Amino acid sequence: MYYIGMKTFIYYLLLAGILVIALPIIVKAGNTSVSLRPILVPQRPTLRVTRDYRLPSQNIAIDVPNQPLGGFVIDVTREPVVVQKTVFRMNRWAGSGDDTSDRDITDVTLQLKDGTILAGPVSIDVSSPVLTFSDSIIYPIGTTEVVIRGKLGIDYINGDLIAASTTPKVDWKNVVGQYSGNIVIPEPGYPVTGPIMTARVPAVSIGVSSNPPPQIVQAPREQFVFANYSFDTTQSGEDLRVLSWPFKYTVQEGDPKNLRRCKLYDDRDNVLTTGANVVDPIEGSPSIVFRFDNYLGPILNSRLSTNAINDSGYVFKKNSVIFLTLKCDIIAGASGKYAWGYDEISNPLAIGVDSGNSATIVENGRMGQVITVIP
Numbered sequence: 001m002y003y004i005g006m007k008t009f010i011y012y013l014l015l016a017g018i019l020v021i022a023l024p025i026i027v028k029a030g031n032t033s034v035s036l037r038p039i040l041v042p043q044r045p046t047l048r049v050t051r052d053y054r055l056p057s058q059n060i061a062i063d064v065p066n067q068p069l070g071g072f073v074i075d076v077t078r079e080p081v082v083v084q085k086t087v088f089r090m091n092r093w094a095g096s097g098d099d100t101s102d103r104d105i106t107d108v109t110l111q112l113k114d115g116t117i118l119a120g121p122v123s124i125d126v127s128s129p130v131l132t133f134s135d136s137i138i139y140p141i142g143t144t145e146v147v148i149r150g151k152l153g154i155d156y157i158n159g160d161l162i163a164a165s166t167t168p169k170v171d172w173k174n175v176v177g178q179y180s181g182n183i184v185i186p187e188p189g190y191p192v193t194g195p196i197m198t199a200r201v202p203a204v205s206i207g208v209s210s211n212p213p214p215q216i217v218q219a220p221r222e223q224f225v226f227a228n229y230s231f232d233t234t235q236s237g238e239d240l241r242v243l244s245w246p247f248k249y250t251v252q253e254g255d256p257k258n259l260r261r262c263k264l265y266d267d268r269d270n271v272l273t274t275g276a277n278v279v280d281p282i283e284g285s286p287s288i289v290f291r292f293d294n295y296l297g298p299i300l301n302s303r304l305s306t307n308a309i310n311d312s313g314y315v316f317k318k319n320s321v322i323f324l325t326l327k328c329d330i331i332a333g334a335s336g337k338y339a340w341g342y343d344e345i346s347n348p349l350a351i352g353v354d355s356g357n358s359a360t361i362v363e364n365g366r367m368g369q370v371i372t373v374i375p
Helices: 008-015
Strands: 018-029 030-043 046-053 060-061 065-075 082-091 105-112 116-120 130-132 137-139 142-152 164-165 172-177 197-200 204-208 215-218 221-232 240-242 244-255 259-265 285-292 312-314 321-330 336-341 360-363 370-375
Touching: 008 082, 030 321, 046 172, 060 065, 065 082, 065 164, 065 197, 105 130, 116 130, 221 259
Parallel strands: 060 197, 204 360, 215 370
Antiparallel strands: 018 030, 046 065, 065 142, 082 130, 082 137, 082 164, 082 172, 105 116, 105 142, 204 221, 221 321, 240 312, 244 285, 244 336, 259 321, 336 370
């Protein structure tokens, strides 16, 4: 048999979440002595909720399922804890100017970071900014990160702000230890507010960089950089897919055909227009279309099924500034003055990857820098 000392025994009991109370016992055996006999008293489990700062405030899409509405961290000690009802309160329950009798936040679930659904789906209460999850949830000992995900209705408009909060001591009901059944009082007793999300429509702003500068170049050259373009999606609620994009080709002097094999590259110098999508301009034009690889043809419907454009064209990630470069070969013996830029009335098309809605496009026109070619 293996024996441990009293101090070691008490230490392990404390680690197990058991409170040890020592009472004196007088034992007479010749000389009087005092020993300690431990009395074991189970300690109550604890549950505390805080904001999850790993989930940042961000733009979210309108009328698209599974958008992040809030993030929280649940810390549990001593034993797993069962929560039988969980209430979150949104700062608003309807889109701007909408009839408050509508439910504008629907299909809401409480999930783990890996997408596992803990509770839901539910919809926000009618005329009340309350989300009530009645599913019983068991939180293990340690830290659990949860995310509220749902769908904003079409009555939300660009720029509406959404945030979720909860007061655990009031909003989390019938909370007990999984094994002991002891009542747990969730903490804190004040509201815990998650990150503020901004409802955004799909959007992108295009601009022409001042780099490269105007310069003189001797022909011939292969894949010379004529222009750099920026695509700003920091005001978009979702990723955007583009199948093609028009650019302005200006010929001040010389033969337009002196430039050949014009291609688009991403910021890692990967070619985005190959094969039949390589452009050989034959004349100056305010709108020469570059078709991205995997081009499927023109989109006639502004609200197209996501599956119809899946894996086609090029995707601009939301909350980003994407840079594309336009390069062309300059043929031997060429001369003239050439510029690639952008016309502010080109009216291109970009589509929200998730919603299928046409994006709002801000077009910043500019001729671009003139490159003088000499033989």
